[in-house]
Amino acid sequence: MTEATVYEENSDSRQGGRLALLSEFWAYFSENRGAVIGLIFFVCIVIVAIFAGYLAPHNPNEQFREAFLQPPFWQDGGEIRFPLGTDAVGRDVLSRLIHGSRYSLFIGCIVVSVSLVVGVMLGLCAGFFRGKVESVIMRVMDVVLAFPSLLLALVLVAILGPSLINAMIAIAIVQQPHYVRLTRAAVIGETARDYVTAAKVIGVRRLRLMFVTILPNCMAPLIVQAALSFSSAILDAAALGFLGMGAQPPTPEWGTMLAEAREFILRAWWVVTLPGVAILTTVLAINLMGDGLRDALDPKLKRS
Amino acid sequence: MGVLVPTFFGVTLVAFVFIRMLPGDPVLLMAGERGMSEERHAEMMKQFGFDRPIYEQYFSYIGDLVQGDLGTSIITKKPVLEEFMTLFPATVELSLCAIIIAIFIGLPAGMIAATRRGSSFDHTVMAGALTGYSMPIFWWGLLLIILFSGILGWTPVSGRISLLYFFEPVTGFMTIDSLLSGQKGAFSSALSHLILPSIVLGTIPLAVIARQTRSAMLEVLGEDYVRTARAKGLGPGRVIGLHTLRNAMIPVITVIGLQVGVLFAGAILTETIFSWPGIGKWMVDSIFRRDYPSVQGGLLLIAAVVMLVNLVVDLLYGLINPQIRHTD
Numbered sequence: 001m002t003e004a005t006v007y008e009e010n011s012d013s014r015q016g017g018r019l020a021l022l023s024e025f026w027a028y029f030s031e032n033r034g035a036v037i038g039l040i041f042f043v044c045i046v047i048v049a050i051f052a053g054y055l056a057p058h059n060p061n062e063q064f065r066e067a068f069l070q071p072p073f074w075q076d077g078g079e080i081r082f083p084l085g086t087d088a089v090g091r092d093v094l095s096r097l098i099h100g101s102r103y104s105l106f107i108g109c110i111v112v113s114v115s116l117v118v119g120v121m122l123g124l125c126a127g128f129f130r131g132k133v134e135s136v137i138m139r140v141m142d143v144v145l146a147f148p149s150l151l152l153a154l155v156l157v158a159i160l161g162p163s164l165i166n167a168m169i170a171i172a173i174v175q176q177p178h179y180v181r182l183t184r185a186a187v188i189g190e191t192a193r194d195y196v197t198a199a200k201v202i203g204v205r206r207l208r209l210m211f212v213t214i215l216p217n218c219m220a221p222l223i224v225q226a227a228l229s230f231s232s233a234i235l236d237a238a239a240l241g242f243l244g245m246g247a248q249p250p251t252p253e254w255g256t257m258l259a260e261a262r263e264f265i266l267r268a269w270w271v272v273t274l275p276g277v278a279i280l281t282t283v284l285a286i287n288l289m290g291d292g293l294r295d296a297l298d299p300k301l302k303r304s
Numbered sequence: 305m306g307v308l309v310p311t312f313f314g315v316t317l318v319a320f321v322f323i324r325m326l327p328g329d330p331v332l333l334m335a336g337e338r339g340m341s342e343e344r345h346a347e348m349m350k351q352f353g354f355d356r357p358i359y360e361q362y363f364s365y366i367g368d369l370v371q372g373d374l375g376t377s378i379i380t381k382k383p384v385l386e387e388f389m390t391l392f393p394a395t396v397e398l399s400l401c402a403i404i405i406a407i408f409i410g411l412p413a414g415m416i417a418a419t420r421r422g423s424s425f426d427h428t429v430m431a432g433a434l435t436g437y438s439m440p441i442f443w444w445g446l447l448l449i450i451l452f453s454g455i456l457g458w459t460p461v462s463g464r465i466s467l468l469y470f471f472e473p474v475t476g477f478m479t480i481d482s483l484l485s486g487q488k489g490a491f492s493s494a495l496s497h498l499i500l501p502s503i504v505l506g507t508i509p510l511a512v513i514a515r516q517t518r519s520a521m522l523e524v525l526g527e528d529y530v531r532t533a534r535a536k537g538l539g540p541g542r543v544i545g546l547h548t549l550r551n552a553m554i555p556v557i558t559v560i561g562l563q564v565g566v567l568f569a570g571a572i573l574t575e576t577i578f579s580w581p582g583i584g585k586w587m588v589d590s591i592f593r594r595d596y597p598s599v600q601g602g603l604l605l606i607a608a609v610v611m612l613v614n615l616v617v618d619l620l621y622g623l624i625n626p627q628i629r630h631t632d
Contacts, residue, residue, distance in 0.1 A: 034431075034434075139310050139311065139314060140314065142310075142311045142314070143311055143314030143315055143317075143318060145565075146311055146312075146314075146315050146607040146610055146611050147315075147318075147565075147603065147606070147607050147610070148565045148566070148568035148569040148572075148606065148610065149565070149569055150569035150570075150572055150573070151568060151569060151572060151587060151603070151606060154572065154587070154588070154591060155322060155591070155599060155603060158326075158591045158599065159322065159325050159326055231438065235438075235440055238440055238442075239440065239442060239573055242440075242442045242443075242573070243572075243573070243576065243588060244592075245591075255440075255442075258440075258442065258443055258446070262446070265446055265449060265450055265454070266450065266454045269450060272443075272446050272447075272450065273447065273450075275443070276440060276443030276444075276446070276447065279440045279443065280435070280438060280439060280440060280443070283438040283440070284434065284435060284438040286438075287434055287437060287438045288434065291434070
């Protein structure tokens, strides 16, 4: 068989194979009811975030001077104009929560893409070249992992200056090592396989070997990790915001909202409870999805 | 062990570079908003050695470290190591209590869930664990304060013990010291201060341990030797207690070991919420007060503690699982 026919057959079976894989994946994924609920909820949050401008009843930063700390509408003193009440400076809580979803999803997306891309590159290099390259990369990752993640993120933000962007950079750096380790382990496992040797024998060039032959077969653990780190990025960013080192007021970021609400904790339950509910449900939905992804993608757990 | 030494040097490098990466010059930063004269500035630069080449600075930093000199806090003017040591027991007490709660609830919950797979108990435990795992603990702490301190009035809001009691620290553990002091009510006061923060800090480890125990048990329960043991007619108690548990414990111990880093990260938030005078709150305060020598020293010491605990976990492994001992 010549090289050309090998590739042709490959791409042929790839087309059909991809669809089959996708439907197999969906079959496993949809078996997990929690994962589907998580997915639906997540899609809802995405829609809310995209159409925040239309859905929010008020501007998130507009202050209604006649309505400080007004309770939600079902309580005495609440009115339907502010369905979930107002905060200490008279801003509509619901509108701020709706706009906050944008920040959380934005943080998750940026952090995951940055740490995924950089982490996969480093892990691929470490697993493919081995030797000195590998030891240097892995030692550096060990150093990053020696610090508790939130602490390192805090210190990085102290260096960079507190802001949402810097918080995202810090969290991306802190999450890096997990991707590097996973990619490296997967690459080492795959490189030993016959199809890689075969590809080497036909004379596939190094870069193609790394990115086209090996990498796609290492994706499963990385996708699961991406889901998990999406949720932990949201949590960490909210924690940094809560500590005053993330998004700065008056940004309607959920963690920052909690920090502003802290002093009213015994007087106005809604300003403290609701942003937390928003964080918890979003993170929970993503984690549910992550569990479903793991079960659907992890061949060890597949009971066929 | 071979990995530990270079990693530790890496950690010292990070701690060393930290102060030099701060925007602006370190002496001016230390001076804060007061500012200082030219001569005083030059003098301080010389005093801290910032005028020397960078590699020389690093070597003298390492030299100081070896002698246990981690610098002096700008705010309290006390040695950083001393500050750390006085606050460290508070964090250890809190973390220990948290991990004990996590293990005592998480382990049995995960085991029972695994043996009754698919039951409503299993579903409840798994749902609870995933919720705990997704919990923003700083919010969880606030909720518990609203409920137990605000509405029910059962527990105090902050601190380690009521101001009514005063005694010299012996062990640094408030619960033990209060018992030693023999003062009436001191122990229960210390305990009531400890309980809420411990629950908050223990939530994520609890969730992780429950999930890990369940999946480890499930894996082991499917192994051939467990089937053999059952076929031999051993009772379920003996199968689970003797054959399964021991093997399922290996991944669980890893996870418990990994929680040390999580505990420290969690302690930062928990201590801030409950004004618990430990390392986490001290680090946050130091960052906000721009007490950079304290941040630098704390960073190094915390990383050292985390690495040490991970080493102990690795050694424990060998004790439990001879396979690992031999392959290593």
